Amino acid sequence: MPEVMFAGPDGRLEGHYHHSEDPNAPLALVIHPHPLHGGTMNNRITYTMYRRFQMMGFSVLRYNSRGVGRSQGRYDGGIGEISDAAAALDWMQMINPNSSELWIAGYSFGAFVGMQLLMRRPEIRGWISVAPPADDYDFNFLAPCPCSGLMIAGGRDNMAPEPVIRKLVEKLNTQKNVTVDYRLFPEADHIFSQQAELIADALEDHVTTRQKNLFAPEPASIAAPALEHDAEPEHEAEAIG
Template identity: 80%
Template sequence: MPEVMFAGPDGRLEGRYHHSKQSNAPLALVLHPHPLHGGTMNNRITYAMYRSFEKLGFSVMRFNFRGVGRSQGKYDGGIGEIADAAGALDWMQMVNPNSSGLWIAGYSFGAFVGMQLLMRRPEISGWISVAPPAGYFDFGFLAPCPCGGLMVAGDNDELAAEPAIRKLVEKLNTQKNVTVDYRVFAGADHIFANHADSVSEALEDHVTKKMAAKSAALALAAD
């Protein structure tokens, strides 16, 4: 889990990066919660998702947004943080020119940034959004959403209320060629205190199924 420092749009950014032994391994970028509310790349759910992607054979990075930890710059209301995430993707793609896919995962504020990045980077093939703050941020920009993904909510979440997330999921599922895998954990609050393992299991199950479906489609096309 080597430490990396890479150039961001507003100074150097601090990350942790796992490089897969497979030369064409897919990539995953994991984004942490709100910088002004204690969010860092070492957040428990962020770390759990990072380890899940590592377990699945991905080359994966988590990093600190500007102004967090040893990352330079200061909080920019989400706009600069989207640029930070794009810079992290650029670095990963430079290191992995033969990667076979690209996933974006985010928790809370990181989920909002991740979905914004999804709309800007057509090469992203899958996404994970844990507790997206759908009642706080406007997710109307997902029109149309380029692909389906996994959305996770807790039914006892006081900050990212489940009804608002469900409404977003229902809206996305009306779009052509988009299917959202929606999973709600009973009793989970915003920090998923007793549900980190459940988040990891959901991610691994969803990604494994999507990757298997992709492989099957490629094999069918080759016949």
């Protein structure tokens, strides 16, 4: 069931969902970049993270926030978009009541939305933030950050400057029981045009390491399913924000 529609706070939301054959499979929610800058669930980085979670045996959802694609409503400055993410999470948890764990992943503006959601949902066990816009949004709400995660930056990113992201990482790493796995791609700009698979590799390495150390003593018990025919979309390679 790759194409889904589910209820959001401002109308129906459109998504693509992969359901694992394992009823206890972990869940992942992937959040796209800024809708006013072309960000949709078909963004290349968003799609690549979705596919990697799928290959790892997760049940995983990517979706269009309000006003994007076939999703109803209109852009709400970030506040409504956080509510959309919560609705997407509610829908996925409703059909996966026996899931073993929950992860969120976001790119650019989606990273901001994901971290806001993290503070509202204590059941989230880990997070992936790619190019979080720490120069444009105040991330002081992460006080304290509920759990550890992975943060990725591009060394040539003018939209989410690496020094600002590094400062955020250092601040989070001073918090008790929180360790941020920081990965820098020196040649990458905000689009990560040559680094999509490297981001996916970093995601898999971080998640499997966390599962081995903290969550699942026997991660091999989660079998990766055969990939369904979810045709690769035309990516918004220039979507930013």
